[in-house]
Amino acid sequence: MIVREPAVAGTFYPDHPRRLRRDLESFLGPVQAEGHGPPPKALIVPHAGYIYSGEVAGSVYRRLGPVAGAISRVVLLGPAHTVYLEGMAIPEADCFSTPLGRVPLDQQAIETIASLPGVVHSNAAHSREHSLEVQLPFLQVLLGDFRLVPLVVGHCDPDLVAAVIDTLWGGPETLIVVSSDLSHFLPYGEARDVDSDTCRRIIDKSSSLIGEQACGAYAINGLMRSRHCQELSVEAVDLRNSGDTAGDKRRVVGYGAFLLH
Template identity: 35%
Template sequence: MGQREMAVAGSFYPKSKEEIDKFIEYFNQSFSLKNASDNLKVRAIIVPHAGYIYSGFTANLAYNLSSKNRYKRVVVIGPSHKIYIEGASIALYESFKTPLGDLKIDLEYSLKLKEAYSFLTFIPEAHKEHSTETQAPFIKNYFEDIKIVELVYGKLDFNELSKLVDELLENKDNLIVISTDLSHFYKLEEAKRLDNICLNAILKRDLELFDKGCEACGKVGVKALVKSSIKKDLEFELLHYCTSYDRTKDDTSVVGYSSFLLKEKV
């Protein structure tokens, strides 16, 4: 079955373990966890997938908080940017390479999902995808020996994906990771306006609001998770929102980033 090789190491994130360790150490020195309760039962996270210098802090928050829980596997779901896909591709490799060491792919679980959902296939080319790969070093850092499942989707109805997410949520051994950035390449004020629609749609679990201006590239995955959260009566918590402007100081063409927890109500 082979290995899921790294496609964007050295561009979206560093190639070396030492540099990634420095990034994560820096991110963790930059905030204090006011609500890091031992009772925090995190079932899923929504995280960005840009270069670590832009959105790594935002993503790291969600991984840090969710790592207070124990899981057997992480299921990473992200949109395809490089190739057109009908449905989704699930990675049928044995391992997933990262600069921090390999993650074991849960091949048995992945094959079962592929059998159960007709929209799942295996397209090797789809797994040179940064939306999912940028998550792998965080996963290896925070959940060292956990197994991973990688799912990259293209043209897919969120209602179909939500059926799979429902099944994933039935099993508390799973942490679901939904990868998305927000608006792309607007002026800062317009980006914030559009992103605010996305953030409110998630927090209010309002599926109709997404279609009133939310331009998240992973909107299908986010809507699927929101639909499932309504069924399972789970709630979202916004951890962080920022834009590329915070890093570049260029307000003429920005990208938005956010991270959320989906958790059981206390």
């Protein structure tokens, strides 16, 4: 069995299972038990260290409560931070591991998209990538058992990303998660202005975001270009930056949490 071992446990989030669960329970708070309106189909969530963006991520993850029992597959897309990448990378692995246990990959789904334009095999893109890894403990606590389709998204035409998302869209059993922070290293006030504008663009389902607005721009643009996404509405659940959570206000990173239903 090929296991993708955790790369940022102990740095981005606790490596001790009990402490990790305690932190996640704090971020998630009371998980919503009853649904109001259409069920969530896709999320956009931040991926910084939990001390910075855990509360923001938790604000949208808790909204999965009413549908968590129906979700058995997560399609998880995040930007490449550690290697230069053209296209979308799938790993050659059987499961991804965190301090909370192993998450099996949906091999059939991965085989289905492996031949699509823009999809490449790259363990290097996954081995040290934090943007996907930090989402897994939230999903493990909320969903329990599920299968994962992990995609690291590099420079890529949004139509190619959309084609992968549409292929894997599925029904209530499938959740789409896009991992992205917003602006990087701007002064607090400027970051708030830039991120507010980006928030409006995401709500309007813009598919022309750039990296200065969101590091996961390629994945977000692909989601917004998806033909299925046209039937959904976007709700901004939370919008903050590291100056609001645990960081200095001179240079901040923006965090947004969005729900598509």
